[in-house]
Amino acid sequence: MKYQAVFMDRDGTIGGTGHFIHPKDFTPYPFSLEAISLLKSIGLRLFAFTNQHRISRGEAQADDFIQEFAQLGFDDAYICPHEPDHHCDCHKPAPGMLLRAAREHELDLTKCIVIGDVGSTDMLAGAAVGATKILVRTGWGEGALGKFRDSWSETAPDYIANNVWDAAIWIKEQI
Template identity: 65%
Template sequence: MEDLQAVFIDRDGTIGGTGHFIHPKNFTPYPFSKEALDLLKENGIKTFACTNQHRISKGQASIEDFLDEFEAFGFDDAFICPHGSTEGCECRKPSLGMLREAAEKHGLDLTKTAFIGDVGSTDMLAAHSVGATKILVLTGWGEGSLTQYRHKWAEIEPDYIAENLLEAVKWLIQQ
């Protein structure tokens, strides 16, 4: 994808962890995540973390904790929704606030971006709404997204289903 401007990457269950909340100081990326992020950099593709983190609104972590973590991982920028699902914000995936903010801040055409995540009902719906390439990884909640939760995003097909972040990135670069 030579016109690919950026890749949005979900955190929990995609970069590492279990799909459940883990504080940034205790969060461990999967063994292949650094290689995947380095591969995007080597190909001149910007990387943006895009994550719902409602525990911030509960005071269990700060936006700064996450920003520091993503900077340490080598992301170009990070977009973080700190709100709970009942707060009615515009940023919580599948809402498009974070993607729109990234597009404005970095001059992106969102149809020339990709989204890699493990949750169909948030990551894939958000990506679909802006015309981004949708890649579902099977780590984290990925398997469940394709089976018991498939009804929550039944009208959408991912562009690619990858074993993990590294396979997703390799597929993207080969397109």
């Protein structure tokens, strides 16, 4: 198989607007559940990877997100709880969450896919490890392709999808 796993961002990619929504109030887009099912049905492992600095502010708990991702069907979840200025190795665009997942699940990240709506975080994290990068137009995606394109001009997505369902179909066609 060409790909081993898919890493998927949460806010703006799976659901929401790109802004923080507490897991108890978060609703995935209707097509997101279908996309998750499709990716799993073709034998891919599925991992969430998300920056959630509201955890460090006490506005949510990591367990809230872990439970949410488990209910959505993800195999595991990687969550950065730090503020952006904390300078940790896990806050996207740093690739720490991807590298940790690779160690824990014996993945070759060059055989993995990153799906997200933010070029300056999701796409740069994917580029740092040589993953295939899919930018979705939902959430912050349109802005990432337009107004904010200069903030991640050193890389380009391998595919631009309308949403995660479109991304899942593209992945299936690549296998």
